[in-house]
Amino acid sequence: MASVSLQESSQDNQVKVQSKYMNYGVITSKAIVSLLIIWAVFQIYFTTFGAISAINLRAFHCLFLMLFTFLLFPATKKTIKDRRFPSVLNLFLIGLSIFCILYLVIYFPRVARSGGRLNTTDLYVAGIGILLVFEASRRACGNLGILAAIFLAYNWFGAYIPGALGHNGLSLKRILSTQFWGTQGIFGIGIGVSATYIFLFVLFGAFLKYSGFSKFINDFSLALVGQTPGGPAKVAVMASAAMGMINGSAIANVATTGTITIPLMKQTGYSKNFAGAVEAVASTGGQFCPPIMGAVGFVMAEFLNISYVSVMIAAIIPAFLYYLGLLFAVHFEAKKRVLSGFSKENIPNALTVIKEQGHLSLPLFILITLMFCGYTPLYSAVISIVATVLSSYLRADTRMSFDKIILAVVEGSKGAISVGVCCVIIGIIIGTVTLTSLGLNMGYVILSVVDNTNILLTGFLTMLMSVVLGMGVPGVAAYVIVQAVAVPVLIKVGIVPVCAHLFCLVYACLSNITPPVAMSCYVAAGISGGNQLKTGLLAVRLGLVGFLIPFFFLTNPELLIGVVPGVKIYEYLWIAFTASAGTVALAGGLQSYLLKECNFIERILLLMTCPLMLYPGLSSDFMGIALFGVVILLQRFNISSSILKRS
Numbered sequence: 001m002a003s004v005s006l007q008e009s010s011q012d013n014q015v016k017v018q019s020k021y022m023n024y025g026v027i028t029s030k031a032i033v034s035l036l037i038i039w040a041v042f043q044i045y046f047t048t049f050g051a052i053s054a055i056n057l058r059a060f061h062c063l064f065l066m067l068f069t070f071l072l073f074p075a076t077k078k079t080i081k082d083r084r085f086p087s088v089l090n091l092f093l094i095g096l097s098i099f100c101i102l103y104l105v106i107y108f109p110r111v112a113r114s115g116g117r118l119n120t121t122d123l124y125v126a127g128i129g130i131l132l133v134f135e136a137s138r139r140a141c142g143n144l145g146i147l148a149a150i151f152l153a154y155n156w157f158g159a160y161i162p163g164a165l166g167h168n169g170l171s172l173k174r175i176l177s178t179q180f181w182g183t184q185g186i187f188g189i190g191i192g193v194s195a196t197y198i199f200l201f202v203l204f205g206a207f208l209k210y211s212g213f214s215k216f217i218n219d220f221s222l223a224l225v226g227q228t229p230g231g232p233a234k235v236a237v238m239a240s241a242a243m244g245m246i247n248g249s250a251i252a253n254v255a256t257t258g259t260i261t262i263p264l265m266k267q268t269g270y271s272k273n274f275a276g277a278v279e280a281v282a283s284t285g286g287q288f289c290p291p292i293m294g295a296v297g298f299v300m301a302e303f304l305n306i307s308y309v310s311v312m313i314a315a316i317i318p319a320f321l322y323y324l325g326l327l328f329a330v331h332f333e334a335k336k337r338v339l340s341g342f343s344k345e346n347i348p349n350a351l352t353v354i355k356e357q358g359h360l361s362l363p364l365f366i367l368i369t370l371m372f373c374g375y376t377p378l379y380s381a382v383i384s385i386v387a388t389v390l391s392s393y394l395r396a397d398t399r400m401s402f403d404k405i406i407l408a409v410v411e412g413s414k415g416a417i418s419v420g421v422c423c424v425i426i427g428i429i430i431g432t433v434t435l436t437s438l439g440l441n442m443g444y445v446i447l448s449v450v451d452n453t454n455i456l457l458t459g460f461l462t463m464l465m466s467v468v469l470g471m472g473v474p475g476v477a478a479y480v481i482v483q484a485v486a487v488p489v490l491i492k493v494g495i496v497p498v499c500a501h502l503f504c505l506v507y508a509c510l511s512n513i514t515p516p517v518a519m520s521c522y523v524a525a526g527i528s529g530g531n532q533l534k535t536g537l538l539a540v541r542l543g544l545v546g547f548l549i550p551f552f553f554l555t556n557p558e559l560l561i562g563v564v565p566g567v568k569i570y571e572y573l574w575i576a577f578t579a580s581a582g583t584v585a586l587a588g589g590l591q592s593y594l595l596k597e598c599n600f601i602e603r604i605l606l607l608m609t610c611p612l613m614l615y616p617g618l619s620s621d622f623m624g625i626a627l628f629g630v631v632i633l634l635q636r637f638n639i640s641s642s643i644l645k646r647s
Contacts, residue, residue, distance in 0.1 A: 025084035032071060036413040037406070039064045043199045048382050058187045059105050061195035065420045066097035066136050072417065073139035093132065100129040104180070104187075111181055118177055126180035130428070133186055137425040140418045144477070147469075148425045151432040152179075158436055164444050167436045178435050185431030186424055190480050193299050194423035198476055199416045200381040201295040205246040206412030207388040208363065210404045216357035217242045218260075222342065223350035230334025231341025232268045233275070236261035237282040237326055244286020245294060249419060250512040250520045253283035254527070262528045269339040273531060276524035277538035280513050281326055284520050285546065287476075287509040288502070289319040291368045296476050296509075298377045300501050303483060308371055314498055314560040317576055318506065318549045325545035325583045332591035360398060363388040422477040433484050446489050458493045459554050462486045463507050463547075470508035478508035495554055498563050503550045510546055513539040541590055545583050548614065556616045578621045582613030585628055595635040605631045 024032065042060070046052045070090045086094075103125050111118065118126075130152075137145035152175075154161075159169030179185035208214070217239050225234040239261065244253040258279045265275035287294040290312040297315065301308040333339075363384045370380035392400040400408070432438060446461050466486050470478030482504045490500035512520040515536035525535040540547070553559040559579065561572055588594040589606035598606065605627050612624030 024086070028083075028085055032068075033406070033410055035064075035067070036410050039068075040203060040409045040413050043195070043203075044382055044385075047196050047200060047378050054192065055108055055183065055187060056105055058191045058195050059101050059108075061199075061420070062187065062191055062424055063097060063101040065194075065417060065424060066101070066132060067094055068414070068417050069136040069140050069421055070094050070097070072414070073136075075139065093135065096128060097132050100125050100132065104129070108181070116177055116181065118173065118181065122181065123173060123176050126176040129180050130176070130186070133424055133428070136421050140421040141425060144422055144425055148428040151429045151438075154438065155432055155436060164441050164448070165438075167441075170435065175435070179428060179431045182431070184427075184434045186427040188427045188430055190423040190426045190430060190477070191420070193295075193476060193480060194416070194420040196378055197295045197298045197381075198419055198423065199413075200378060200385075201246070201292065201298075202416045202419070203409070203412035204363075204367075204381050204385050204388070205243070206408045206415060207385050207400075207405075208246060208360075209243075209411075210408040211360055211363075211388050211392045211400055212357060212398050213360045213363075213388075214239070214243060214257075216353065216360045219348050219353045219357065220350065223348050223353050226342045226347045227344060228331070228341050230268065230270070230330050230339050232261070232264040233270060233278050233330040233334065234327060236265060236275075236279055237323065237330060240279060240282035241286050241289055241323055244283040245289045245292050246286075249294070249415075250280070250284040250287060250509070251523055252415065253286065254279055254520050254523045257283065258524055258527045262524065266528065268341075269337060270333070271530070272528040273525070273534045273538055274333065276521065276528035276530045276535040277513075277542055278326070278330060279527075280518070280520040280524040280535065280539045281543040281546075282323075284509055284512045284543065285319065285322045285326070288315055288505055289323070290315050291364070291371075294476065296479050296505060299476060299479065300483075300505065303487075304497055304501060306498075307374075308377055310562055311498070311502075312371075313562045315502060316561055317559050317572075317579065318502070318546075318553065320576070321549055321579055321583045322543065322546045324580055325587050326542055328584050328587035329542050329591055332588060332593035336591065336593045336597055356395065357398065359391050359394045362391040419476065423480070426477050426481050429481055430484050438485070442485055442489070455493055455495065455554055456551060458489065459503065459551055462489055462503070463550070466504050466507035467511045467514050470511035478511060479505045482508040490554075496557050496563055499553055499557050499560060502560065503554060506546060506550050510543065513543055515540070544590065545586055548586075548610075552614045552616075558616045574621075575616050578613045578616075578624065581628060582610045582624060585613065585624075585631075586610035588631075594631060598631075598635070602631050602634055605634075 042064075046057055070093045071086055075087075075089065107122065111122065134145055134149065137148065155170045155175045158165070158167040160166070180187075182188070218235065221235040221238040222231070225231055225238070228234060236257070240253060240257050243257055244250060258276075262272075262275045262279050265278065266272055270278070287296055290297070293300075293312065293315060297311045298308050301311045304311070366387045367380050367384040370383060371377060375383075389400050389405060392398045442465070446458060446465075449461070466482045469481050469485065483501060486504045487497075487500045490503060491497055495503070512518060513536065515521070515533060518532075518536040518539065521536040521539050522532050524530075524539075525532040528535070549559070557563045558567055558571070558575055585606045586609075588598065589603050589610065592598045592603055594602070594606065609624045609627040609631070612620045612627065
């Protein structure tokens, strides 16, 4: 049965995840597992019940990140595997990290009381600490360290850059003071996000996985759409959206769920490039999909100083349209290629799935309910983790054993490492932006190119900046980088703050599927055996509605529920209906299929329909509905085909 194969693949994948990076002997491996558990307990306690200063929480969080990065991530590709103990180099780097962090914790009060005055030892510690962060970033974050190095160099060489992007230059002491001893650099908001929201929600995602929630999502998706044309691809979309929403990393989601979904799509008849693109697009959208939004929504709420519930509600329509467009693109491709779904005997019964596994979704409902009741996301996450274990005991066959709980803690802690290191290194970027006023200067450059009232052109330039800055970076880290530079530009031209932040979030996330640095597509292509560039280009086409929607809510915030006061519920329903129709029209035009395969005239009409129906306004809505109706009539009665034959 399909559901059985999904379960078996999921179990195999869990084994792979557990073995990844664990290349030590038994004693060392057990010690690392014990440290990961201690880290999880530390994070849960001090982000909820325990009392600790913000700088100390961030410092100890950074210490754990450095420790596990040097233990689990090899220095080079040629590093000897299967060691009994860590190498001398790694032990030396760990020792330096412990010294620098403990030095910071001990002497930070003295530096703070003195107004930031540093002695020679303080400066040496800061320099060594920054070098250690770059080494950890090189191992865990890839090219992000290069971007951070460029920003760090800008502190010195900005004095030689003419025009608005230049500055007077900064001393080494000033740079070290800000980047290491200040709260705007390494120990700034980036690592603050990692130490709170990211860690707990990655851990929550791991608990959901080991409770069987991912299997429930797979089976329920199979029951709903498994028999429809292209059923495996639709299952991939739904499952990847659900898991990507929780784990917050498109790349990690492709690497895990993609090993299950991509082979199934290929077996059904989808090309390897198309299968990889579907998985990449589905995993990427989870980062801005309510109710969890990959933990990014909580960060956005902090920046905007509003409740998370407001952010979540505002993101509903854009996220819905994104996945609606992807589902219909998959459906039209299946109809065009005459691809069938799973046979009936391989499809589980929906009611049976809900009866046997539906209780596993209780933690998600508890999380949402607690946040709607006004509890903090951190408190809600911890309660939901406990609820995950308790709800698994409602049925004997889903109970989480002690071993499974330990595996969930270990995998959740390991999953937070690479994202956490990214958040540490982006502190360098944010510190540079703050210290040199780079964000304001870039905003000035953009505003000098466009008219202050030209929202669309400003949005386009901001989109390019967001995509570039977000390339190869996990969603949360990408958003933190982009909002520091791009959001002030949008607000300056009159964009509502919620719209500006969501605009930057969407494009920072979509950089994962935007060539040439489309990391999600590269991972998906590696699994599918497809071409990286072709997979990336197909992903852009499949996720095109995601690239279009932000421009429409820039000029028409009504697309974001709750942003514009006074809009009635029926008005939101009408906006959602017409925008959905426009999204279907776009998918049909791009895939060249609606009721049947489209000819040139019908494709053009469908593509014209999309912007008319996405733009909120009765006149444009009725024009779009009329065009959509014309296409349906043309296809129903073969009118346009007859016209083309005569011509």
